Amino acid sequence: MDWDKLRIFHAVAEAGSLTHAGDKLNLSQSAVSRQIRGLEESLNATLFHRHARGLILTEQGELLHDATSSMNKRLDTASARIRDSEEEVFGDLRVTTTIGFGTLWLAPRLVKLYEKYPDIRVDLMLEERVLDLPMREADVAIRMKEPSQADLIRKRLMTVKMQLFATQKYLYANGMPNSLDDLIEHRLICQSVHAAQVGASSTLVQSLLTNEVGSILTVNNYFGVLQAALQDLGIGVLPDYVSVEDPRLVQVLPEVESVDIPVFLAYPEELRQSKRIAAFRDFVQEEITAYRKVLRAKKNA
Template sequence: MILTEQGELLYSATRDMAKRLAAATARIRDSEDAVFGELRVTTTTGFGTLWLAPRLTKLYDQFPNLKIDLMLDERIVDLPMREADVAVRMKEPSQADLIRRRLMDVRMRFFASKAYIDRHGMPETSDDLMRHRIVGYSPNANQVSAGQAWLRPFLSADTPSHLTMNNYYGVLQATLHGLGIGALPDYVAAEATELVNVVPSQASGVVPVYLAYPEELRHSKRVAAFRDFILEEIALYRRSLKDREET
């Protein structure tokens, strides 16, 4: 038993030493002027797959020697211990020694394909929604609490058929193909022009989106390149939403 505890302590110490060595190596690399090398970015599967990844072409066009390791996970990684370099999170980070910036606010809303509406009719009220098949995130999967609390009553309604899953890409595809009314983040549906926002008054609470990275990477050229890129893309995204609302 004593040997097991000693082994665990040795393993933990070795792992922490390896992380600190990686952090020191990264600091040396970050002192260079050029933007090159690996940048580990962590975010949720939904945001990374449906919003961030399609936009990365612009970043690579500007910095062709940059290598992005996009880590898609609902788990909150330890940035100070350098499990990742940069995080885009759906809540304000609570870890100390992080630089953070609020990027935008997201809400969950209901969307349906035009084909679904033609076949099943347009719901006008929340009570109408209760009589439709809802396609949404599984209540048992790790997700932001605002979306989970908002969707729960609709999934609990006395409707014989719903579809839930732990991936917003799947929810989007099922909704596009007319399987039901999808509960999706508005950043997803904003660019899916074939979807219609049904019962617009129905929306979740605000989900803030934050960019965060360790204080020690304040002067990192790789982090600065990614930060400036995502801030520019957020500005373009907001502008496109405003233009759409005005037309």
């Protein structure tokens, strides 16, 4: 099978248009069309349904696109390993983590990574869905549980607890609750128990909601919960590290917290020698060490 035709097919499948694929490949629309027609003839199959709004893959086209996507990911891996210099860190690094951890803990610290490695390009993918690292949906992941996928190098970074926080201004206006019974006088801000989230967080929220609560605001991610709490709307169920990240927050009912939530870093075995992965791993570890020092100082103050 002609590799060049497969490359062009993949570009068309991704773009959904001969013209857009041609622009990306620096080829004319007619040249792209000829290559696709030639590929279809060699396979004796129709790969695209053509309509006014663009191209849609046929069933046979979907099968071929799955194969070319897998090939592309493998080629990306090989390219990354080849390009990784022995002494320099540069190139693309796709990092996936949860919306909460990525927004509230990781993103604010990335400036230090760029200061040290200005030629690195981080693609930060924040979502609750667990991406497939061996299939190169991402290069490295930080997840709130140990990854179960095979062929991964994994490292436990730290643990997180979900706790209750509010601003001093909110507490001045509404009073500091001394027990769970006092929640009837307050608004609780939390993720919906139906939203994708860490099980320990959902368990804590469900437990809190067995008590009478004056009012409730649910948000589908922790960043939204944080922003609502910072606007003095109520008491937020948030990761414990927000107390270090934002001095405006005060912990409420310290005895109320989730069980430990482990935080793991993982990446494919085939990227073991990647300088970019090593640089990112070491950066995260250094930041966690610094975070722990601040946390200890805060507890001892």
